[in-house]
Amino acid sequence: MSKTLYDKLWDAHLVKQRDDGSALIYIDRHIVHEVTSPQAFEGLRLADRKLWRVDSILATPDHNVPTTSKERESGVEGIEDPVSKIQVQTLDDNCDSFGITEFKINDKRQGIVHVIGPESGASLPGMTIVCGDSHTATNGALGALAHGIGTSEVEHVMATQCLVAKKMKNMLVRVDGRLQAGVTPKDVVLAIIAKIGTAGGTGYAIEFGGQVFRDMSMEGRMTVCNMAIEAGARAGMVAVDQTTIDYVKGRPFAPTGEIWDQAVEAWQNLVSDADAVFDTVVEIDGNGIDPQVSWGTSPEMVLPVHGVVPDPKAETDATKKAGIERALEYMGLEAGQAIKDIHLDRVFIGSCTNSRIEDMRAAASVIKGRKKAASVKEAIVVPGSGLVKAQAEAEGLDKIFTDAGIEWREPGCSMCLAMNADKLGAGEHCASTSNRNFEGRQGYGGRTHLVSPEMAAAAAIAGHFVDVREF
Amino acid sequence: MKAFTQHKGLVAPMDRANVDTDMIIPKQFLKSIKRSGFGKNLFDELRYLDEGQPDQSCEGRPLNPDFALNQSRYQGASVLLARENFGCGSSREHAPWALDDYGFRAIIAPSYADIFYNNSFKNGLLPIVLSEAQVEQLFAEMYKNEGYELSIDLEEQLVITPSGEKIAFEIDEFRRHCLLNGFDDIGLTLQDADAIKAYELKRQASAPWLFNAIKAGV
Numbered sequence: 001m002s003k004t005l006y007d008k009l010w011d012a013h014l015v016k017q018r019d020d021g022s023a024l025i026y027i028d029r030h031i032v033h034e035v036t037s038p039q040a041f042e043g044l045r046l047a048d049r050k051l052w053r054v055d056s057i058l059a060t061p062d063h064n065v066p067t068t069s070k071e072r073e074s075g076v077e078g079i080e081d082p083v084s085k086i087q088v089q090t091l092d093d094n095c096d097s098f099g100i101t102e103f104k105i106n107d108k109r110q111g112i113v114h115v116i117g118p119e120s121g122a123s124l125p126g127m128t129i130v131c132g133d134s135h136t137a138t139n140g141a142l143g144a145l146a147h148g149i150g151t152s153e154v155e156h157v158m159a160t161q162c163l164v165a166k167k168m169k170n171m172l173v174r175v176d177g178r179l180q181a182g183v184t185p186k187d188v189v190l191a192i193i194a195k196i197g198t199a200g201g202t203g204y205a206i207e208f209g210g211q212v213f214r215d216m217s218m219e220g221r222m223t224v225c226n227m228a229i230e231a232g233a234r235a236g237m238v239a240v241d242q243t244t245i246d247y248v249k250g251r252p253f254a255p256t257g258e259i260w261d262q263a264v265e266a267w268q269n270l271v272s273d274a275d276a277v278f279d280t281v282v283e284i285d286g287n288g289i290d291p292q293v294s295w296g297t298s299p300e301m302v303l304p305v306h307g308v309v310p311d312p313k314a315e316t317d318a319t320k321k322a323g324i325e326r327a328l329e330y331m332g333l334e335a336g337q338a339i340k341d342i343h344l345d346r347v348f349i350g351s352c353t354n355s356r357i358e359d360m361r362a363a364a365s366v367i368k369g370r371k372k373a374a375s376v377k378e379a380i381v382v383p384g385s386g387l388v389k390a391q392a393e394a395e396g397l398d399k400i401f402t403d404a405g406i407e408w409r410e411p412g413c414s415m416c417l418a419m420n421a422d423k424l425g426a427g428e429h430c431a432s433t434s435n436r437n438f439e440g441r442q443g444y445g446g447r448t449h450l451v452s453p454e455m456a457a458a459a460a461i462a463g464h465f466v467d468v469r470e471f
Numbered sequence: 472m473k474a475f476t477q478h479k480g481l482v483a484p485m486d487r488a489n490v491d492t493d494m495i496i497p498k499q500f501l502k503s504i505k506r507s508g509f510g511k512n513l514f515d516e517l518r519y520l521d522e523g524q525p526d527q528s529c530e531g532r533p534l535n536p537d538f539a540l541n542q543s544r545y546q547g548a549s550v551l552l553a554r555e556n557f558g559c560g561s562s563r564e565h566a567p568w569a570l571d572d573y574g575f576r577a578i579i580a581p582s583y584a585d586i587f588y589n590n591s592f593k594n595g596l597l598p599i600v601l602s603e604a605q606v607e608q609l610f611a612e613m614y615k616n617e618g619y620e621l622s623i624d625l626e627e628q629l630v631i632t633p634s635g636e637k638i639a640f641e642i643d644e645f646r647r648h649c650l651l652n653g654f655d656d657i658g659l660t661l662q663d664a665d666a667i668k669a670y671e672l673k674r675q676a677s678a679p680w681l682f683n684a685i686k687a688g689v
């Protein structure tokens with residue numbers, strides 16, 4: 001019987017199908033950060049349970065780490081927020097006592113969990129990968145089954161190496177054609193979410209297929225899979241091809257020698273069969289996608305950059321209408337206002353969606369030789385890992401940013417969810433390359449607009465949104 | 472996990488779609504390394520008029536009088552009536568912990584985000600799915616009748632209204648079974664330890680690269 005990529009990944013990891021419809025799925029890789037793990041470790045201790053396979057786990061602190069070099073200089077000790085400090089310290093202590101490998105705060109390999117997995121080769125094609133964080137789907141770009149889990153499940157995987165799961169349905173999102181210059185993977189995924197909605201993928205594993213994804217770099221595929229959860233899907237994935245294999249080769253935890261050859265042979269099979277049947281297929285024309293900007297408080301509230309903010313009066317569905325009204329009020333926008341007339345107070349380039357080296361290069365290419373608008377109070381670029389940071393600096397990108405009056409920071413989640421000191425003030429508008437524009441996400445009363453790194457960079461220069469294709 | 476069999480309780484509304492996990496429990500409270508104590512910050516940004524800080528007492532903070540949970544008629548509510556796609560956003564279990572800690576035992580909505588739905592069961596919080604029309608009907612009855620209570624019977628898979636109307640709901644067998652008995656998931660899985668080990672041996676032979684150890688020195 002022909003199978004989808006997801007079917008293949010599921011079948012290969014099935015330990016036991018139970019009569020009641022649930023299944024035990026084997027987990028190959030478990031990535032851990034400081035926010036969703038302390039209660040899991042505590043649970044293990046209370047029940048006197050051991051880790052099933054300690055060498056399957058990789059940990060790093062990311063959400064709470066400060067991003068200024070001043071605070072970072074003295075490691076955990078230097079974290080000014082006492083509550084953040086305890087959380088990072090607790091991760092260190094737990095990893096030390098359970099023998100888990102951790103890229104600690106000032107290890108050059110430290111970074112956002114979803115950046116360091118692929119970067120280190122800890123995440124490989126064909127694996128099942130979990131982390132107590134919904135953006136784990138990022139790893140699906142490798143042709144892996146990767147999804148976020150809750151803390152109880154973190155504890156469950158630690159103790160059993162398995163997850164109790166139920167098979168999801170298959171969705172294919174096919175984007176054919178070619179993207180216009182200036183249109184990025186971020187715009188593709190925002191356009192997908194605008195089309196299917198934030199609950200469109202609920203209950204599905206999404207495979208992203210079509211010419212646009214075949215042409216896309218690995219890092220671009222990661223940006224797309226990262227936001228599968230914003231479309232409601234726990235897992236997003238892209239089939240393995242030569243791009244995948246070239247990306248994995250030579251990474252520190254990737255196999256070598258004979259085993260590498262064996263692995264590559266097996267990975268060739270990580271594609272949906274030509275006649276595989278999907279429960280749902282969504283098609284989008286890649287040629288027609290424009291740079292996107294979110295205007296509201298849900299990732300589906302997205303428009304092309306030349307669009308105007310919607311009018312709730314035009315909406316017939318009562319729940320949707322109320323949603324638009326509330327979003328307009330929270331965002332301080334008027335129906336009919338042009339997206340390009342939205343003025344920015346801050347710009348944030350970073351997060352697990354857009355903090356890899358290609359994102360840094362893309363932002364720098366727009367900014368090079370220009371200056372940040374005086375009306376933008378602060379613009380920061382936060383690389384996704386220490387290795388991304390080092391690479392960017394080797395290429396001189398940091399200079400391009402700082403010459404433009406944009407800050408170059410230490411790696412971490414930063415203003416994506418503002419658990420550290422980087423946050424928006426109430427009422428401030430921010431062009432952000434992150435993935436969620438929920439109320440208060442980037443700071444109490446803060447107003448987030450989701451965009452690509454190129455669009456964020458252009459907005460930092462202009463002080464308001466502009467079409468990067470004309471910039 | 473906490474068992475759930477039957478429950479009767481006061482119903483309170485969360486009358487908006489796409490309630491996300493940041494709304495349920497804002498991120499500044501996730502810094503706690505404990506599982507409890509999140510209830511006082513449930514829906515913090517909607518509930519209070521100022522910005523809440525971790526480790527701050529909530530007594531004396533200005534309450535938002537328009538927010539349902541602050542109104543006297545909903546005090547002591549244990550059943551939350553909500554709209555579509557409840558719990559969207561992150562995987563953080565702090566969201567069900569906060570709802571549970573506040574005193575909710577069940578939620579009724581037309582749909583939930585996957586991870587939130589899953590996490591709720593792990594904490595003895597029952598997320599019930601009813602149709603849009605049924606949820607609409609319950610909202611209308613609740614708004615009309617102060618002190619509106621619902622009975623929930625997980626064994627029979629029924630929501631029972633004050634007038635005695637019985638509304639059936641679906642739930643998968645495994646989850647129902649675990650919740651009714653308050654089973655410990657990990658303990659259950661470990662009963663299959665031999666199957667897990669056998670799987671590992673087989674995989675190690677056919678796909679050894681999956682067992683590449685994560686080691687500090689690499």
Ligand code: SF4
Pocket residue numbers: 062063112113114133135351352353412413416417434435
């Ligand atoms: S960058 Fe943002 S979305 Fe990504 S893991 Fe960190 S907090 Fe979560």
